Ligand SMILES: [Fe+2]
């Protein structure tokens with residue numbers, strides 16, 4: 273009998289299995305079976321959460337899950353679910369995410385991450401009871417606790433469940449948080465510098481080269497794939513004077529992070545990142561006084577601004593090595609203000625459908641533009657209000673599924689939001705809560721105490737934490753404008 277234990281053998285395979293010779297067809301079979309398994313796990317999790325154990329819904333869901341897992345185990349001689357930088361692998365094959373299974377995937381991913389589980393190996397055919405115990409244990413305990421995995425293993429042991437071997441995530445062994453943050457900061461500064469050079473050159477009528485920009489986008493993609501939070505946190509810097517450049521980089525980071533959630537491949541993320549970085553390149557052909565005008569625009573000035581999408585396409589042709597630019601960058605430059613119902617600008621002559629990349633960039637663009645300070649927008653909306661508006665105001669013309677995925681990425685209160693807590697403390701949202709049900713309870717840095725004394729750097733608290741009586745220790749009452757308190761959000765992240 274195998275004991276549940278933290279360590280896992282690298283690849284323990286039954287002798288009759290030869291995974292190295294997996295053919296294309298086998299791979300798609302694993303992918304299909306893997307998806308069915310994940311959906312069955314999600315279904316069972318929901319049933320266990322919603323109904324009492326003896327309910328037939330629970331029984332059916334567990335039977336389905338048991339079936340799926342036993343099938344996979346029998347066919348491949350092994351069954352390993354692995355979590356790696358936001359992706360799920362079943363027996364080494366990465367599962368493709370699409371909009372249909374998005375919710376179940378992200379739920380399961382977030383739950384395994386919160387439980388500090390990197391690998392779940394099914395070591396012997398599990399019974400419905402084994403699954404029931406595992407899912408209940410995973411679902412209990414919502415606190416982020418460094419000993420979480422050890423306590424889960426203890427509970428499985430106590431219940432006599434020996435079908436599963438759980439292991440920690442691989443990336444926890446790697447570099448520490450400080451190093452990751454430094455790397456993110458370097459990438460961000462470097463990206464802004466390169467973008468500045470590029471936009472200035474286009475403005476002067478030069479022919480900048482694409483090489484450096486490509487390298488910048490590649491490093492952003494690498495970093496979002498390995499550690500999303502550090503780079504997304506830096507988008508809060510939103511420097512007033514450097515708006516044009518930081519905006520391009522922020523939209524690039526948000527678009528890549530969103531694309532990653534939607535399961536795009538690395539190559540697709542490169543193209544998406546490049547397209548996002550260039551989305552407003554046409555603005556470099558609009559006179560600066562018009563771009564920065566504070567009071568109302570004349571018709572002529574508005575016409576100039578509204579021409580930046582097609583001016584962007586022209587500007588892209590001007591770039592050296594333009595033939596290496598994905599043609600989608602031109603489409604994005606042209607379409608990003610069009611809106612899916614085509615009520616935006618430019619008005620297309622014939623009916624058309626906005627490309628997926630354009631829709632992704634439009635969401636990232638709206639969010640960053642509305643939360644930034646610019647000459648004509650001295651009081652930006654709070655990030656939380658912007659998200660709610662993007663979701664609820666149909667006239668904004670955002671793709672609702674993408675907005676939902678974006679909120680899943682940023683949380684209801686995005687990183688950098690200033691919040692007032694029911695303890696009368698002030699907090700800055702530091703990171704999204706890894707527990708999926710806790711989108712409105714992020715990890716917050718407490719930056720002032722009940723009396724209003726500023727604390728520096730301030731303690732990090734998890735708003736999902738409860739006291740002895742089961743009540744949440746802290747809850748957000750409302751969001752506030754950092755300017756009112758003289759707080760520079762970027763200082764807490766840079
Ligand atoms: Fe634009």
Ligand SMILES: [Fe+2]
Nearest residue numbers: 551552637641
């Ligand atoms: Fe923009």
